[in-house]
Amino acid sequence: MNNSDAVFVEVDDFCQTFLPAWEKHLISSGIKHRNKPFRLSVSEVMTMVIDFHQxxxxxxxxxxxxxxxxxxxNEFPELVSYTRILKLMQGILVPLCSYLTYR
Incomplete structure (x- = not known):
């Protein structure tokens, strides 16, 4: 298992716990958010950002x-265009900051 794989596993485990709790908080606080699914998972986008910085x-x-x-x-079969990944990166700011704080 290379470093990117290890980062993905750790980020994905974090997201399995964090994202449902965050979603519940957004709903209970009345904050509207998009519910359109990503082609790439939040974990995948976060892994790319972390891997880029490393x-x-x-x-x-x-x-x-x-x-x-x-x-x-092969690792990311649902890759999107560069402009689309920039949009997806905007949506992972809170989970990414929470993960980095958790780490």
Missing amino acids: SSYRYFKTYYIHFIYRYLT
Whole structure:
């Protein structure tokens, strides 16, 4: 198991607990949120962001297009365009910050 796999397993385990609790909090507080499912899971997007920051790539766009698209299509079979991943990254801010605080 490489480092990315280990990060994904840990992030996914965290998301299994965190996301339902966060969803429940949003509903109880009356905050409206989108319920459209991602093609990529929250865990996958968070793993990409964490892995990018642990990589030697300077820019996320280069990392996504030249590394993820080139070498990790088997690990992420539902890859989306670069502009779409930027939109998805906006939706993982709270789970990502919570995970990093938890760690």
